[in-house]
Amino acid sequence: MTATPTAAAPFTTVIGLEVHVQLQTRTKLFCGCSTTFGAAPNTHVCPTCLGLPGSLPVMNRTAFELAVRAALALGCKIAPFTKWDRKNYFYPDLPKGYQISQFDLPFSSAGALEVVDPKGALSRNVRITRVHLEEDAGKSMHDEAAGTGDTRIDLNRAGTPLCEIVTEPDLRSPQEARAWLNELKLLLVYLGVSDCNMQEGSLRVDANVNLHIPSDGGRIAKTPIVEIKNMNSFRSVERALVYEAARQYEEWQATKAEMGKTPKQTRGWDDPAGVTRAQRHKEESSDYRYFPEPDLVPVTVSEEWLAATREAMGDPPSVLREKLAARWKIPAYDADVLVNQGRELVAYFEDLAERVGEGKVASNWMQQDVLRTLNERGGSIDAFPVRPAALAELIGRVAKGDFDTSRAREIFAEVLASGRTVDEVVASMGIAAVDDDELITLCRELLAANPRVVADVKGGKEQAAAGLIGQAKKKNPNVNPGKVRAMCLDLIRQM
Amino acid sequence: MQPSDMSAVDLVTAVRQGDLTALRATEAFLEQIERLDGQINAFLSVDRDGALRTAAAVDAKRKAGKTLGPLAGLPVAVKDALCTSDLPTTCASKMLAGFRPPYDAEVVARLRAADAVIVGKTNMDEFAMGGSNENSAFGPVHNPWDLTRAPGGSSGGSAACVAADMAPVAIGSDTGGSIRQPAGLCGITGLKPTYGRVSRRGLVAFASSLDQIGPMARSAADCALLLETIAGHDPGDATSLDLPVPAYGSDLERPLEGVRIGRVPAHFGAGLDPEVAHAVEEAFAAFRAAGATIIDIDMPHADAGVATYYLVAPCEASSNLARYDGAHYGHRAEPGKGHRAEPGKLQPAEPVSGQGNASGGFESALVEMYCRSRAEGFGPEVKRRIMLGTYALSAGYYDAYYAKALKVRRLIRQDYLDAFEKVDLIGGPVSATAAFKLGEKSGDPLAMYLVDLYTVCTNLAGVGGISFPCGFTKGGLPIGFQLQAPALAEPLLLRATDRYQHLTDWHRRRPAIAARPR
Numbered sequence A: 001m002t003a004t005p006t007a008a009a010p011f012t013t014v015i016g017l018e019v020h021v022q023l024q025t026r027t028k029l030f031c032g033c034s035t036t037f038g039a040a041p042n043t044h045v046c047p048t049c050l051g052l053p054g055s056l057p058v059m060n061r062t063a064f065e066l067a068v069r070a071a072l073a074l075g076c077k078i079a080p081f082t083k084w085d086r087k088n089y090f091y092p093d094l095p096k097g098y099q100i101s102q103f104d105l106p107f108s109s110a111g112a113l114e115v116v117d118p119k120g121a122l123s124r125n126v127r128i129t130r131v132h133l134e135e136d137a138g139k140s141m142h143d144e145a146a147g148t149g150d151t152r153i154d155l156n157r158a159g160t161p162l163c164e165i166v167t168e169p170d171l172r173s174p175q176e177a178r179a180w181l182n183e184l185k186l187l188l189v190y191l192g193v194s195d196c197n198m199q200e201g202s203l204r205v206d207a208n209v210n211l212h213i214p215s216d217g218g219r220i221a222k223t224p225i226v227e228i229k230n231m232n233s234f235r236s237v238e239r240a241l242v243y244e245a246a247r248q249y250e251e252w253q254a255t256k257a258e259m260g261k262t263p264k265q266t267r268g269w270d271d272p273a274g275v276t277r278a279q280r281h282k283e284e285s286s287d288y289r290y291f292p293e294p295d296l297v298p299v300t301v302s303e304e305w306l307a308a309t310r311e312a313m314g315d316p317p318s319v320l321r322e323k324l325a326a327r328w329k330i331p332a333y334d335a336d337v338l339v340n341q342g343r344e345l346v347a348y349f350e351d352l353a354e355r356v357g358e359g360k361v362a363s364n365w366m367q368q369d370v371l372r373t374l375n376e377r378g379g380s381i382d383a384f385p386v387r388p389a390a391l392a393e394l395i396g397r398v399a400k401g402d403f404d405t406s407r408a409r410e411i412f413a414e415v416l417a418s419g420r421t422v423d424e425v426v427a428s429m430g431i432a433a434v435d436d437d438e439l440i441t442l443c444r445e446l447l448a449a450n451p452r453v454v455a456d457v458k459g460g461k462e463q464a465a466a467g468l469i470g471q472a473k474k475k476n477p478n479v480n481p482g483k484v485r486a487m488c489l490d491l492i493r494q495m
Numbered sequence B: 001m002q003p004s005d006m007s008a009v010d011l012v013t014a015v016r017q018g019d020l021t022a023l024r025a026t027e028a029f030l031e032q033i034e035r036l037d038g039q040i041n042a043f044l045s046v047d048r049d050g051a052l053r054t055a056a057a058v059d060a061k062r063k064a065g066k067t068l069g070p071l072a073g074l075p076v077a078v079k080d081a082l083c084t085s086d087l088p089t090t091c092a093s094k095m096l097a098g099f100r101p102p103y104d105a106e107v108v109a110r111l112r113a114a115d116a117v118i119v120g121k122t123n124m125d126e127f128a129m130g131g132s133n134e135n136s137a138f139g140p141v142h143n144p145w146d147l148t149r150a151p152g153g154s155s156g157g158s159a160a161c162v163a164a165d166m167a168p169v170a171i172g173s174d175t176g177g178s179i180r181q182p183a184g185l186c187g188i189t190g191l192k193p194t195y196g197r198v199s200r201r202g203l204v205a206f207a208s209s210l211d212q213i214g215p216m217a218r219s220a221a222d223c224a225l226l227l228e229t230i231a232g233h234d235p236g237d238a239t240s241l242d243l244p245v246p247a248y249g250s251d252l253e254r255p256l257e258g259v260r261i262g263r264v265p266a267h268f269g270a271g272l273d274p275e276v277a278h279a280v281e282e283a284f285a286a287f288r289a290a291g292a293t294i295i296d297i298d299m300p301h302a303d304a305g306v307a308t309y310y311l312v313a314p315c316e317a318s319s320n321l322a323r324y325d326g327a328h329y330g331h332r333a334e335p336g337k338g339h340r341a342e343p344g345k346l347q348p349a350e351p352v353s354g355q356g357n358a359s360g361g362f363e364s365a366l367v368e369m370y371c372r373s374r375a376e377g378f379g380p381e382v383k384r385r386i387m388l389g390t391y392a393l394s395a396g397y398y399d400a401y402y403a404k405a406l407k408v409r410r411l412i413r414q415d416y417l418d419a420f421e422k423v424d425l426i427g428g429p430v431s432a433t434a435a436f437k438l439g440e441k442s443g444d445p446l447a448m449y450l451v452d453l454y455t456v457c458t459n460l461a462g463v464g465g466i467s468f469p470c471g472f473t474k475g476g477l478p479i480g481f482q483l484q485a486p487a488l489a490e491p492l493l494l495r496a497t498d499r500y501q502h503l504t505d506w507h508r509r510r511p512a513i514a515a516r517p518r
């Protein structure tokens, strides 16, 4: 997508993202409590995550490893030495009165994640400023409107490991932001870093956005940066950014207010209403009084450990797309579709392609049949009833000429519906190879019954033979349409 | 022999050999507590029933022929800054009045596993902030040598209970001198171990990078016995050292020939009471007589110690004490009751008014609850330090205060490294005067902060220190001597003190009040 203003959008939207992902660890970042979602409130807690007097944190090494894996996949530099800091603020869902985070020495920095769309529409390299680790707060639920209602606090989430990924303001459109988030999510899921489940709060996005507006004398006016919060799907990120860009443009036209003259504003996305609303100024005026966490020791990272972590990581999606396209000689578009479905589907495809022996044929079946039915049925590829071996057999029999592709699709559908094997279905549908004598007899009958077609073909209109195929299939569903056509043309020529 | 006349080492030996029951030993100290603590106020809670139960269990264990722990039957008093699951843990603060933690501190767990008998929790300065024990929300501790005087602090209750024979040993904690200074003022022996030697898990944090738990007893040998049980790696404390624990009691008798003790001439400047100076010089002479060499050394950054300490410690404290907000546990202000301003005292912040948004009602009610709970729950010294620390960590001040303090802290640490190239130990006074009168300094925070002059650098450097009596004033008050050693040189600290205690009998003297009726 171009970054230049057009008549339709007389400005450039400049976007940076802050993404929090919950790491897929069994236990919390600084204690042994479970991170399982959905437990009864305040059941996954201990003195440490409750912030009881005298309790101390101990770092979960697995969380650190997962975070490093994410940072490595994002091409970040990993600091040989990293420390923890306390971010101090009062809130009931923060029982210690501070969050253990990383301030001036994050464990990683200076990476990038490219979003490549094979159709070429959205493609950009987005720089990553930093990736750091921190603990999550608990959840407080209160009646915002009444102001006097009870507030309930659930500390199950308090202390859950979060990886914060901060980008440079490199994104140039809401669509691009959404595409980039999809790529990030895919990457993190591939690496087993996070399940990125936005409904359960495993992935949260805040966006910083402003506009660059060409104005008089070639000068670029920059509108004040707004941070948007409360977006709970990638779709709402895109919608919020579209709305906010329009809102900022309108405001700029009215006020001509530029960046730096007003403090950074925080706005919340109201999804049902489809608008952003100004939030309290608390955030901007906060002084978190960061200082080094004295209860934890700094973490040192050795080159050997980094190498081992890199080794154990597996291919990120971008590499896998290229490998898949090269190994199976499939178009980049196909590789993109397959990889975007996740690691398990790629494994299914590779198993299938190996058995079929031809990547493109396997890929066509994946795209047209497997993915379509998978989308309709729901569920994971691992639970898909037609396993690669069965599908490969079906494809093999089409190649042998036992039946044609459309017949194979019927068989595929029946296998899915009945749960029987390909052989069983073939037998039950009365599908049997039609021998040549049978075929000649059938074709002669057809030609005799269709003198008009014979005349047309003789007159040079070979395509007229197509009309015979439907009739042939009615007489015997097992005939191969290609063979019928060839046989009929042959017989007409001999007439 | 009465249990109260025995050393802790002899007491556990007697229990192990069956010459004394744990029950008898425990009863003897509980009787003394009952007799004296109304006047001394060393305990915030006494667990008479629990102690007798534990003691009986130890005796039963011995009778059944089971192996007894190394502290079997030894009554121990524990500073109320350590979490105990069966006794309240208040840190002498109204904020935590009646608070019962759901877990034992690591040190408490180790004491229990060693078959020690926990008799109660001792009084202290609120959240360990103070040097006189006057900052307790539950009244000051009275020095057993003179009930009108302070016992020192913050582990004043632990020091006073050992001095008055209400317990043979006690657990204290030391952030800037809180074991050594009260030990000095009460005439007992107290050791602050190397940072990381003893687990801090379950010690209610004051300043995490300085806090260290240690033993308080009548002699170095008894401190060694206690330290051997409480020291050692705890995977639950990331700052705890994963190193083997020496047998501290096994090397006490080796003579001091060849040991070099540093003497810092600057310690003897203005402000040091002449009687204290005299006793300290006498102690140096005794060490020389015992075979040690005394070498004058310089600690160039020592003068910055108190200033550095009073930035580092309050900064950490301001954050460590943020959790006491009334939301989850501890004191919470009653809704709707205003806080009355007291002239000349620290005042609570005005509740932050509504902030003009949808959640304004909740926000302002919440902030008001925080402000009032903390205003009511904390005493003035705790508030003062929270404010000092909050200020010093604030944007725009961080570099000038906290960051600079960390730099000076590194210089002080370097002073120690340099000094320990030349000497094995550093000796000197533990405080400038003997015990001062209750109320004498309580109106003057700065004078009170200077009480820590000789002790804070040990914590800033993370090394070990010990304090023990080296004489008495004409008025009959004990005078303390301090030895400091390189990291992990506790064996040498204990050995040097033990050798001194073989040559002198200051540590055997008891205040008159402690004498049991016959």
Ligand SMILES: [Zn+2]
Binding pocket: A028, A031, A032, A033, A044, A045, A046, A047, A048, A049, A050, A159
């Ligand atoms: Zn926990």
